[in-house]
Amino acid sequence: MSRSARSGTREEILDAASWLFAATGFKGTSLQDIAGAVGCSKAALLYHFDGKDAILAELLAPAVEAFETLDARLAALGDEAVRRAAVEGFVDLVMRFRREVTVLYGDLPDLLQRPAFAGVQEMTDRLLAALTGRSAEPAARAAALLVLGGVPVACMEPCGIGDDELRSALVRSAARALDPTGA
Amino acid sequence: MSRSARSGTREEILDAASWLFAATGFKGTSLQDIAGAVGCSKAALLYHFDGKDAILAELLAPAVEAFETLDARLAALGDEAVRRAAVEGFVDLVMRFRREVTVLYGDLPDLLQRPAFAGVQEMTDRLLAALTGRSAEPAARAAALLVLGGVPVACMEPCGIGDDELRSALVRSAARALDPTGA
DNA sequence: GTCTATACAATGATAGAC
DNA sequence: GTCTATCATTGTATAGAC
Incomplete structure (x- = not known):
């Protein structure tokens, strides 16, 4: 059945993709998986986004932006203060965007579960x-x-x-x- | 290894796959890429190996074996000696199998080079x-x-x-x- | 034993209908 | 704006030539 066109589809796609990317990795998640979770067709995804990469980009944008903020903050510090600030800032950044980091590292657990690694x-x-x-x-x-x-x-x-x-x-x-x- | 040493295709495949997996990641390397590098057909690969996973398994087998050796060595040590031995053994293991480790982590650099991460x-x-x-x-x-x-x-x-x-x-x-x- | 030829379902992506 | 129909490419599988 063709489901009625909704304007909240974009957010649904992002939400499903975020969950699936973290669970099965970026390359391990197909557009059909996302479409199935959302309840729409594969091509419908590609109307809302310019491709799989665009979905990833939008998901990770807040994390990249926070990284840019940290980057700018560190640039203003002297050599003696920059290390402590970098350590704490990096730890904070990674912990705050755990989900996104899991997506980035997500293909490794995927590999480790292959029979080659029993x-x-x-x-x-x-x-x-x-x-x-x-x-x-x-x-x-x-x-x-x-x-x-x-x-x-x-x-x-x-x-x-x-x-x-x-x-x-x-x-x-x-x-x-x-x-x-x-x- | 090969009983009929008439052709070194098997080793050529492993060599090309090792290079390509490290360069472009496991999922980022197609059988056609490997076949092209070796100079044979896709189906020829699948005569020598039971699939893409089997190529990966054979490539990483020595590293897994070395890991098993370290695992057994650590099991025989007491609590006070095990940490120093684990640190040195782990560093040695990773450095010795750099190429293989690069394959395992290979999908991350692939992601980082996407336009989303400019x-x-x-x-x-x-x-x-x-x-x-x-x-x-x-x-x-x-x-x-x-x-x-x-x-x-x-x-x-x-x-x-x-x-x-x-x-x-x-x-x-x-x-x-x-x-x-x-x- | 080694490989070519061919076919298959599933993938990411596109063109165009409504 | 939304989605159907279609495409090239992927990993995989089988048949059969030498």
Whole structure:
């Protein structure tokens, strides 16, 4: 049945897409999935938006805008104050836009659930426990997650630094992040 | 591996797929892209492999195996030694299998290059500089990358901890990781 | 055993009817 | 303005040539 044309369809699309992107990833969500959740046709989506990318862009616009605000704020600070402000501002930004960040990182859990990775999730959980020294404290777990997510990113980026130097820098920095007796 | 060493097509496929997956992501690489790089047909790929997932599985198998080795080694350690071993073992693992890790995280750079994120890359570079206190030291940059990659991961994982507690734990841990005067 | 040829359902996207 | 009809491309599957 052709459903009556409504003007609230745009918001419905954004809402459904936000949920689906976070749950199954951007590439893992088809226009038909979104259309099915909204209750309209695939082509109807493409009337309201210029494509799948446009839906993503509109969903992430507030997060990008907040990032721009932080960027401008940091630019006005001196070298000694900028680091503390950057740490707190970045943490705040990510926590405030958790849903959007989940969309950005959403394709990784998708990959990890493939048969090729049977057991990897469990090993990762044990690695997390090891990184905390098998502590059950939430703060220790948070630090371990920071290391777990940060080391691969640091290794992927080409940073004009030798492998040995990068390795020792990461080991030292990660050890400090995990140190419960630290500052 | 291959009993009839008449053709090295299998290895050529793995080599091309490894390069393409790292460059454009898993979902962003089509079988036709791989076939084109190898110089064979799409169907020829599917003779050698049971599908796109099977190519990925074989590419990542050595990394998964090394992870299993680390997992077993950590299981034999006591609580006080396990953390240091986990840190070093994890860093070593990720650095040794950089290419494979890049494949796993490969869909994120793909997303970041969309028009929706014009300027985000530059802001991220400035955020990195801020996290180092605008220092040019490679070790400081490595620590900043660790924080940049780790905070989102820590925020995405449900860890049964209040938002305020998680925030302060992350701010403290990230500050320690970035502290150049630390241990 | 290795591969070409062909067909298939589902995807993102477009043109044009109403 | 909204949606039907259609398109090229994707991953996958089968048949059969050498």
